[in-house]
Amino acid sequence: MKLLKFPSLVQQKIIKFIEFDNLLVLSFCSKRTRYLIQSLQRYQWMNIKFVRYSFEWEDKIWVWVRLGNKIEGFSLSPTTLEQSVITPMEVFEMGPEISICFHSEGNYIYDKEQKHLVVHGIHDYLYQFLGSSSIDYEIKTENELPPSLKNINRTSIKVPENTTAEKLEACFTASSNQEYIQVDGDFNGILSTNSVIYGAKHLRVILKGDHGDEILLRFKGNRLQFHSTNFNDSNISQFLKKWKSTQGFQNLKSLMINSSDYKNYDAAELLKDMSDKLIIQIIFFISIGE
Amino acid sequence: MTSPASSSEVKYLIESSEGNTFDVSGAALRQSNTFNAMFLNIGADGPIPFTDYNEATLKKVFEYCEHSVNEENYSGPKHQDDLSKWDLNFFNEMDQKMFIDVINASNFLDIERLTSYCCERIARMLRGKNTQEMIKVITLPTAEELEAKQKVEEKKAAAAKKVAEKAAETAEKTETLEELPVQQLVQTTRNKLTRKYLSFSNE
Numbered sequence: 001m002k003l004l005k006f007p008s009l010v011q012q013k014i015i016k017f018i019e020f021d022n023l024l025v026l027s028f029c030s031k032r033t034r035y036l037i038q039s040l041q042r043y044q045w046m047n048i049k050f051v052r053y054s055f056e057w058e059d060k061i062w063v064w065v066r067l068g069n070k071i072e073g074f075s076l077s078p079t080t081l082e083q084s085v086i087t088p089m090e091v092f093e094m095g096p097e098i099s100i101c102f103h104s105e106g107n108y109i110y111d112k113e114q115k116h117l118v119v120h121g122i123h124d125y126l127y128q129f130l131g132s133s134s135i136d137y138e139i140k141t142e143n144e145l146p147p148s149l150k151n152i153n154r155t156s157i158k159v160p161e162n163t164t165a166e167k168l169e170a171c172f173t174a175s176s177n178q179e180y181i182q183v184d185g186d187f188n189g190i191l192s193t194n195s196v197i198y199g200a201k202h203l204r205v206i207l208k209g210d211h212g213d214e215i216l217l218r219f220k221g222n223r224l225q226f227h228s229t230n231f232n233d234s235n236i237s238q239f240l241k242k243w244k245s246t247q248g249f250q251n252l253k254s255l256m257i258n259s260s261d262y263k264n265y266d267a268a269e270l271l272k273d274m275s276d277k278l279i280i281q282i283i284f285f286i287s288i289g290e
Numbered sequence: 291m292t293s294p295a296s297s298s299e300v301k302y303l304i305e306s307s308e309g310n311t312f313d314v315s316g317a318a319l320r321q322s323n324t325f326n327a328m329f330l331n332i333g334a335d336g337p338i339p340f341t342d343y344n345e346a347t348l349k350k351v352f353e354y355c356e357h358s359v360n361e362e363n364y365s366g367p368k369h370q371d372d373l374s375k376w377d378l379n380f381f382n383e384m385d386q387k388m389f390i391d392v393i394n395a396s397n398f399l400d401i402e403r404l405t406s407y408c409c410e411r412i413a414r415m416l417r418g419k420n421t422q423e424m425i426k427v428i429t430l431p432t433a434e435e436l437e438a439k440q441k442v443e444e445k446k447a448a449a450a451k452k453v454a455e456k457a458a459e460t461a462e463k464t465e466t467l468e469e470l471p472v473q474q475l476v477q478t479t480r481n482k483l484t485r486k487y488l489s490f491s492n493e
Binding site for chain 2: 001002003004006007009010013014015016017018019022025026028029030032033089090091102104105
């Protein structure tokens, strides 16, 4: 059956019925199939909200694509003892030197020694294949530092134990201007002095430590959220004074501090004179700790 | 033969590529948007020529239309798992060539339900396959075939170039030949004028 010989309308209908993971495999078949898919799906792909690389436990990686209200994707599993040998296939335009191959519908296996190379290859392919116009490319990790990929808009990292500020910083080298960064896990709150994390438009820190003040005072973006973080009261007051008096933090539109420890803040006093600023919300969730 | 005041009893004559004709009910034909656009309001005077498709293909397509006359209005493709036994038999008894012809005819006749089912069926054929298996299903040329094709094309291009060069050479020669009488004429005229001048001067 010669797919490329069908009339365009028929090709379009066929492509429409093919799930994303199968469409990807079809795109590996030849340049012509890839161009065909790209040209027929161009309008459909304008509705892609994000492509997410999710690094999960035991070196499993999921790649999720959200298209309108649907989420489709495929997974990459590391080789196991039973399947220790990979016959590399030329998928995602990666040459035979990178050990990855198609395993079953929606699943590939790869050599975990080449994990970062594999992810780089997949991201480069998808970025070229799907385009970049309105798609958010995102990274989410469960307990590891991700590779530094280009053109990433959003990152959510669960930092593993003993991660240094430099190592964390290295994750953002290729994409330093991000829309959203979330840092969680074994994160002690210490960042490099000029960390690109301070420049994220929206930063969410889940930090059970005492270094929130530094982040608060150095943040350059417009939305900041803290969860479980402790602050020095004088620093909070100093920050708010600066913010209120337009002496600093001009980009900041919203601050949220969700503290688990009891603090006797005088919220009314702190928020006095804030109404004339471009502030959407400032919320202190202050609960009584045990 | 046919009437624009269509009812399910009205039969239309369809002509295939072989020149054969056969009956199809108006109700079945009305599932074709192409028919609706071309003939529904004006009627057809004589057999309707769908002569790009053979009789077997057209009969298969209209068999489907006759069967689905009483089905509810089309509201998007059914999942293949929800297809009736009749539908499954309909698809399963076709060989690949017939299946492709049916898709093309159904696409031309713009029978949305049948075209969608066929396309979904092809999409299912590709499901879960790896690259090599997909290449087989959609009959993509292999690297060797592409190379062979490229060689043929190169040979063709070389032959075409030779022909073009020969044609240019011939044209050049023709041009020279055509130019010859003109040159001769110029020379003759010049000679005549010279003679005239000389004779005038002598006088």
